[in-house]
Amino acid sequence: MPTDLRFPIGTYTLPDADPATYARLIDEIERLPREFRAAVEGLTDAQLDTPYRDGGWTVRQVAHHVPDSHMNAYVRFKLALTEDTPRIKPYDEARWAELADARLPIAPSLALLDALHVRWVTLLRAMAPEDFERRAYDHPENGRTTLRAALGLYAWHGKHHTAHVTGLRERMRW
Numbered sequence: 001m002p003t004d005l006r007f008p009i010g011t012y013t014l015p016d017a018d019p020a021t022y023a024r025l026i027d028e029i030e031r032l033p034r035e036f037r038a039a040v041e042g043l044t045d046a047q048l049d050t051p052y053r054d055g056g057w058t059v060r061q062v063a064h065h066v067p068d069s070h071m072n073a074y075v076r077f078k079l080a081l082t083e084d085t086p087r088i089k090p091y092d093e094a095r096w097a098e099l100a101d102a103r104l105p106i107a108p109s110l111a112l113l114d115a116l117h118v119r120w121v122t123l124l125r126a127m128a129p130e131d132f133e134r135r136a137y138d139h140p141e142n143g144r145t146t147l148r149a150a151l152g153l154y155a156w157h158g159k160h161h162t163a164h165v166t167g168l169r170e171r172m173r174w
Contacts, residue, residue, distance in 0.1 A: 005053035005164075012152065014152060019129045022132055022151065030121045032155075043174065048060040050168065052167065059168065062165060067112040069157060070158070079137060080136055085144065127147070
């Protein structure tokens with residue numbers, strides 16, 4: 001069992017800049033909705049309302065957070081592909097996780113994740129390899145972020161949160 005439950009798959013590392021890596025990461029993003037759906041399959045409301053670690057979000061909050069985050073990523077990609085290093089607006093994900101829609105059943109967020117990833121993967125597969133390094137957005141806190149870095153980050157992000165759920169299920173023997 002990892003000593004730091006916040007990072008069950010380790011921390012993010014910048015991926016290599018090559019077409020094979022891009023294809024692998026896009027495949028990971030494409031698989032995420034199925035893998036996340038499998039991770040939460042059959043959980044009761046009580047289980048969904050269990051934090052994945054002390055002080056962490058509940059599984060329900062994670063299930064709503066993933067599409068929230070990936071919607072922002074999708075928009076950032078579209079902005080970077082249509083504007084010259086646009087300055088993006090960050091959002092307070094912790095506060096978003098406290099809003100009323102984060103207490104809904106998770107089915108709408110799973111459906112949103114499915115639909116969003118169909119569009120996002122279509123966009124990603126249409127990109128030229130050089131777009132991943134040449135295109136970028138400006139994050140007010142993180143500076144210039146290439147689409148290569150963003151692709152790797154969001155592929156990692158999906159696996160990271162899926163592992164929060166699967167790790168909790170293993171620990172709780174659900």
